[in-house]
Amino acid sequence: MPKAEFWQGNKAIAMAGVDAGCRFFGGYPITPSTEVAEVMAEELPKYGGAFIQMEDEIGGIAATIGASIAGRKAMTGTSGPGFSLKQELLGYAYIAEIPLVCVDVQRGGPSTGLPTKVSQGDVMQARWGTHGDHATIAYSPFSVQECYDLTVKAFNMSERFRQPVLIMADEVVGHMRERIVTPDVSSLNIVNRKKPACPPETFVPYLADEDDDVPPMASFGDGYHWHVTGLTSNDWGFPTNNSLDIDKKVTRIIRKVERFRSDVVEYVTEGCDDADILVVSYGCVSRPALRAVRELRSRGVKVGHFRPITIWPFPDEELEKIVVESGIKRVVVPELNMGQLFLEIDRAIHGKAETHLRTLLNGELFKPAQIISYVEEVA
Amino acid sequence: MPRDDVMKWLRSQFMPHIWCPGCGHGIIMHAMLRALCALGKDPDEIVISSGIGCSSRLPGYVNTCTLHTAHGRSLAFATGVKLSNPALTVVDVMGDGDCSAIGGNHFIHACRRNIGICAIVMNNNIYGMTGGQASPTTPENAFASTAPYGAIDPPFDICQLAIGAGATFVARATIAQPQMCETLIKKGIEHDGFSVIEIMTHCHTQFGRKNKRSRPLDNFNFFKDASVMKAKADAMTSEELTGKIVIGELHRIDGALEYTNRYAKVIERAKGATS
Numbered sequence: 001m002p003k004a005e006f007w008q009g010n011k012a013i014a015m016a017g018v019d020a021g022c023r024f025f026g027g028y029p030i031t032p033s034t035e036v037a038e039v040m041a042e043e044l045p046k047y048g049g050a051f052i053q054m055e056d057e058i059g060g061i062a063a064t065i066g067a068s069i070a071g072r073k074a075m076t077g078t079s080g081p082g083f084s085l086k087q088e089l090l091g092y093a094y095i096a097e098i099p100l101v102c103v104d105v106q107r108g109g110p111s112t113g114l115p116t117k118v119s120q121g122d123v124m125q126a127r128w129g130t131h132g133d134h135a136t137i138a139y140s141p142f143s144v145q146e147c148y149d150l151t152v153k154a155f156n157m158s159e160r161f162r163q164p165v166l167i168m169a170d171e172v173v174g175h176m177r178e179r180i181v182t183p184d185v186s187s188l189n190i191v192n193r194k195k196p197a198c199p200p201e202t203f204v205p206y207l208a209d210e211d212d213d214v215p216p217m218a219s220f221g222d223g224y225h226w227h228v229t230g231l232t233s234n235d236w237g238f239p240t241n242n243s244l245d246i247d248k249k250v251t252r253i254i255r256k257v258e259r260f261r262s263d264v265v266e267y268v269t270e271g272c273d274d275a276d277i278l279v280v281s282y283g284c285v286s287r288p289a290l291r292a293v294r295e296l297r298s299r300g301v302k303v304g305h306f307r308p309i310t311i312w313p314f315p316d317e318e319l320e321k322i323v324v325e326s327g328i329k330r331v332v333v334p335e336l337n338m339g340q341l342f343l344e345i346d347r348a349i350h351g352k353a354e355t356h357l358r359t360l361l362n363g364e365l366f367k368p369a370q371i372i373s374y375v376e377e378v379a
Numbered sequence: 380m381p382r383d384d385v386m387k388w389l390r391s392q393f394m395p396h397i398w399c400p401g402c403g404h405g406i407i408m409h410a411m412l413r414a415l416c417a418l419g420k421d422p423d424e425i426v427i428s429s430g431i432g433c434s435s436r437l438p439g440y441v442n443t444c445t446l447h448t449a450h451g452r453s454l455a456f457a458t459g460v461k462l463s464n465p466a467l468t469v470v471d472v473m474g475d476g477d478c479s480a481i482g483g484n485h486f487i488h489a490c491r492r493n494i495g496i497c498a499i500v501m502n503n504n505i506y507g508m509t510g511g512q513a514s515p516t517t518p519e520n521a522f523a524s525t526a527p528y529g530a531i532d533p534p535f536d537i538c539q540l541a542i543g544a545g546a547t548f549v550a551r552a553t554i555a556q557p558q559m560c561e562t563l564i565k566k567g568i569e570h571d572g573f574s575v576i577e578i579m580t581h582c583h584t585q586f587g588r589k590n591k592r593s594r595p596l597d598n599f600n601f602f603k604d605a606s607v608m609k610a611k612a613d614a615m616t617s618e619e620l621t622g623k624i625v626i627g628e629l630h631r632i633d634g635a636l637e638y639t640n641r642y643a644k645v646i647e648r649a650k651g652a653t654s
Contacts, residue, residue: 045649050462055488059455066459220444221464229447
């Protein structure tokens with residue numbers, strides 16, 4: 001039965017993970033994401049799962065990858081400086097094609113920065129933090145309800161595409177408490193990784209199916225012998241210097257997500273149809289932004305709101321279409337960074353509307369009145 | 380040529396291996412495979428994890444579940460594997476850089492947890508694959524490409540580090556004692572807890588050529604001459620032990636509860652709390 005709860009975002013992320021089938025969490029304490037690990041430590045063993053507090057952030061994601069290879073749905077969580085440390089092995093999971101979910105509850109930076117205060121400073125790190133090219137799937141929840149719903153989705157996407165999926169939460173959403181409704185777990189749509197259908201003798205571990213570019217994944221211990229490596233490998237999972245094999249591998253791990261982009265990309269709009277001005281925001285900033293937009297509309301200002309739910313892949317074509325079709329003239333982007341997603345928004349619009357960035361880096365969240373004044377400034 | 384039962388464990392399609400002719404690493408791989416055969420292990424139940432470097436290419440050649448991780452991280456990956464499926468036998472091979480430099484933190488914590496993993500440290504005192512840079516086990520005054528005037532950092536004693544960090548089975552051999560390597564690896568795998576088998580091996584290509592041990596045989600003879608059995612070493616003074624390599628079973632504690640068994644009790648408690 002669906003149930004109403006009064007949870008903080010971090011708890012919703014952990015509980016959603018458990019409901020999505022997560023049975024392993026490799027963690028390390030860090031503010032403001034620690035509650036995710038704490039809830040996992042309490043919940044996972046109840047389901048026969050395992051929580052381990054590792055010696056450092058890198059150990060946390062390493063154990064998570066190991067667990068996933070051993071067949072468990074697995075998750076790790078961190079914040080700011082910890083997310084920097086996770087980059088090493090996020091890259092490993094991208095190239096070795098290991099499903100996992102990594103949550104980053106963003107805080108102010110650089111470095112130790114502002115452990116208890118909010119920012120959106122990790123947007124570009126989520127996309128390009130690890131070296132080398134890869135496809136990124138990153139969700140940006142703006143409410144406790146979305147913390148739950150998007151975590152379930154993140155597990156499904158990671159299992160489907162065999163790669164890490166990021167929950168780019170922030171300190172406000174992670175620590176905020178509000179009412180959410182959790183679904184009946186049996187009603188959830190749960191995706192599990194494809195298993196090999198062939199016998200172990202004919203298993204080629206990285207031979208992808210043509211229809212989705214994703215290779216079926218065996219688990220250590222289920223009778224299939226295979227090699228996992230962070231080196232660029234051939235279909236056998238064995239390191240290669242053959243330029244054809246290299247090209248095949250590195251382009252496929254990007255293509256496998258890109259060709260299903262429309263299944264991944266998500267966004268919501270409000271009041272765009274008749275809008276002259278569009279406010280684009282994501283994560284916690286959407287809370288004051290939505291309030292500002294509604295207030296302005298009640299005063300007769302033709303302003304709409306666009307909120308990407310997947311910040312990566314960014315809904316660029318979709319945003320451009322809305323700008324063009326609604327005849328939007330000005331776009332205002334409030335961000336808790338120096339304009340990391342603004343660059344992407346500006347690129348997507350292709351000069352078809354004026355773009356205005358408004359930044360805040362003092363550890364606070366925008367107030368609705370600030371966003372109202374930003375809109376009024378450009379109107 | 381190895382015995383037929385050993386050959387069955389090899390992925391011969393991925394040969395030739397990357398190791399230089401005369402490298403000591405093959406002796407360790409052979410000893411490990413003989414130990415797995417002697418234990419009657421089924422490749423379905425074996426995971427071999429490794430870090431980065433020459434040593435860590437070993438799993439690629441073994442036909443089982445093999446996991447070539449990132450530099451220094453193999454024990455952390457292996458911890459996730461073992462905790463997720465405790466029925467698996469997990470062997471972790473790594474070099475001295477993996478174990479005592481970039482992965483030092485993972486190493487001491489795996490020792491502390493006493494998780495059921497057999498760690499084989501292939502210590503050749505150098506970063507071989509990258510061209511012979513000094514490692515935390517390069518002896519003082521030895522030459523390396525990043526220690527062109529001789530190393531000044533005091534080296535780690537990996538076995539003492541493991542004992543100090545809480546490993547419950549610690550042993551050492553050199554590639555000059557292949558039979559002992561096999562016996563100790565076998566005991567390490569059988570041990571119910573975290574075991575560390577340090578095997579002194581050589582890189583004549585990168586370490587040897589700068590340190591008057593440029594031929595494989597120079598190294599073999601060096602290890603033979605320097606090795607002292609633990610029982611004999613116990614009666615020797617520290618002066619007499621200078622430059623010696625103490626071999627054999629160095630430390631053993633039986634009966635300490637292994638980590639995944641301890642976690643099984645956590646699961647029992649958590650389930651009890653909910654029912």
